[in-house]
Amino acid sequence: MVVGLVILAVVAFGGTTGFFLYKDAKSLQAQAGTLMSEVSFMKDHLKNGEGEQLNATAGTVAEQIASMRDTVDGPAWTIASFIPVYGDDIKLVRGMMEQADILAQDAMLPACAQLEDFKLGNLLTDGAVNIEMLKGLITTIQDMEPVVISSIDAIDALPEPHIGKIKALMDKVAGPMNTAKGALKQVNGVLPLLPQMLGADGPRNYLITAENNSEIRACGGFVGSLGVMNVDNGEISLQDFEGTLHSSNGPKPQIPITDEEMTLFQPYEPTMNFTSGDAYFTPDFPKGASNVSTLWSLEHGGQHIDGVVALDPVLLQYLLQLCGGVTAADGTVVDGSNAANELLSGSYWKYPEGGEAQDAVFASVASGAFNQLLGGLGEVGFTNLFKVIKRGGDEGRLLMWMANEAEENAVVQMGFGGTLNADPTKPQAGVFVNNYSYSKLDWYLNLDAVKGEGVKNADGTVSYPMTVTLTNEMSAADAAALPAYIAAHNGTADAPTQQMLRALLYAPAGGTITDVVTSSGSMKEATHNGLQVFYQDVRLMPGESFQVTYTVTVSAEAAEELDVRVTPTAQHARKGEIGDVLADAE
Template structure:
């Protein structure tokens, strides 16, 4: 799950993945050399060494070919890899190697070498060909003339399903190796391979779920309708921004079209009482307005709750019951424009990747448009960008890469009213739900809600630092969150619609309600604003303690909020941070654990 980590942390991941197979193979060869010195099948070990070294070189080339879209060459490379790994498996599978698995002192190492060599062969034969096939056909997954090829999706799901089964079996075999008594050069790479295979299973599993999910959601078995909300982070809300324009999209057997549009302020019903029964803990935190006013539905970061409220508000207004709710924002749109190219919008400037955010979240409010004209423009933008995405021929690879980027930042959210489909969304970044923590990997949430009633969040710049203090309280780990909020707002010159309207507050001050969610089963102990103890509204949501603190920022100033939290366990290996997606990316730090 993406927590908007700092760039250096990201940069180190891909080389590790590329390195693991080569490191493992070299360690297997080193172990094999030890057997040869002891008189174990020297010739076969040397031959296996040669085959696996060649396989490692081919693996490096395969990754480059896939990145470049050279799928015919990649297929040829996989075939060559299969020959090499099969030969290595054969060289380590004869009677002498099998007997060696029962020999004293080195038996565990012999068995580990045979298991890993066999697993690498299974990977080359049963996983890589399917992944190359899916990658080669990925262009068929992009919409063409408003139609998505559902047969291509079905084929991709079939290939990915077979690959996932095989990969899980390989991962389980590697996980079953007891590394405690293996020689050092073999134990560490096997443990690393185990972790990498587990992550690969997760990635393929996510892709498989997407392939299984998209076809029915696109009307493979009958028409579906979806309410697509466009969030406005210039007036920040926990899931991203206040709901603005919306489209209602119908999908029928892969054919996609818009059947309704509007603005949330007028197209979602307002009610004197919540449109749906609210969880008492949610009412205690946010009041009943979260269930009565469209502008307030996403004060909670729990997107399924947001979606159900939006669906019911739209039903009351229109009489139509949609099958699901989607949400995105102009930042995600700017990413997609990098794949689609510019979009012409009647009545406004051409939208490009480098200007969309500024045009849609700043310029539109600075001009002479009235509020109804602004609303009409946003609806026009929604239609124009939908047409570009669904009908313009777009290369699938860059489009999917940008969609993945937006989803990783939680700028794409999805909810389905159908339980079987919602189960497929569960646990993905699209679901918009804080994860259930593992004891040693707690998650802290920091979610922002505008408190000024304007569009001043455009000038908000957030940063956060989360770490383990090294201290314990009642045997549980104490975490420290340091949140810095800065304002780049000018001191004059903004339109009345942008300036905040909060009573007794300077109109150029940014007021933000900061909701800090503890780890699952944890608590919020203390808050200090600029070094001074600060009261906070306490509550809970989804087995997490919540503290809400209001922060006011004058133009050009910064303030620091420090929150002390209690984890649910006494050992923290890696604390994660989930944040509201904002216009400006968060700066996130995870310092090493301190000493109490």
């Protein structure tokens, strides 16, 4: 279509030239259709880890592109490129094909050749990562960067098109090209660190913390179980998980609680310095992770921790959809359809007093899921795994902290850092909630945060209306039969079924929160790490809701639309709305 439009503009230039251009256009149109089909096949091969087919199809694609470039390099196209005005459109098409050919020959083909023997089953075998294969993949991606960036810069320098549909096409591809350019630079800032993070330079100890969204914390949930994953030159092993970790001799002076943290997160007594369960009261994940790492080391003979990973049962359910389920100690099958339900609700109803039987279920699921993931991921397509992990990061269900500064920066770049964003050019507001009823009632919690359309102000700032709603969705039937283990254990609760929550609203760096209106009570104002915060204690009986509306105004320095980070809940799992993650990853 695009080539045809160019031809129509130059037919008047000469009958013979126009005739050959027309013939070329018909040929190019047919080749373009074949090319798009082959590219679609390549995407499927990459997603399914079919390296040999990927490499073969890449060869076909490269041949098609080379043929199309030869066509537009022909004499008729050369002559047409000199006509006034519309000759620029001819030059643009020729330049695009030249760069497509360079990308195919110098980036796509070498990368696909490297990937021919690459699939997760080869990279991850018998609980170990093949470090040498990983290094080869990293080198390939690093080699691609200068080729891709050079071609994108060359395309940016091509003449401006005059034909409307060609201009629309260029506008359409400009965004993805710039995104790819930035993403490649970002990826190459992270990938070289992966071998050392996987123990290539010496053993690593990573503390895995399992969050319980039924007892909500700002970062996700109460840390009810945790254990160390050892990685040594790619060899991965998992130590036994333990229950909630408490200090053996009272609060730890090595874990200081600031005045800001006392105001915002400790309304009754300081707990963040002696129990792992409350480490994630703060939405500043690096601080919470560092605290739980310190507590673990103090309680385990000084064992060094290189990093902390937090994940929740909803993410586990996503992953088990990829690689199959496990059987818990009591015979319950936990898989990609029910993991969140079983771990956040079902087990509490089966074992209403808690105790060893319940602990055995959690421990067996943790170890079984770990082994299943290591054993099953080898058969999972790389694209599906990547998209599921990315979804976990986007939803705040997978968070990481590294003791090494460079590795921590890499984790933040990847979107797993859980930091309080201090960059006013990339504004991020926060909506967080903590449970103070000492219960597992938050399986029934709905937390809905809705951002409205931004309005540009005269001073260059942008204001966004926000509406946040908290709802206790417990049914009357569940309320009547509620096991004691799930119920509120805070002595000030008005009833066993009452959720006692604290809602926290964070302004973005350089921005403000104004016009705060609540459905009941009133909010207080504070600061945390230089950010404006509004907070309020909220009590909800079954069926009750609390709502707050307010305005978030971002700095005039903001270069992006406001992002809103929200505490991840289990509400979609409770409602059966998780669906097929593999289908969602298409």
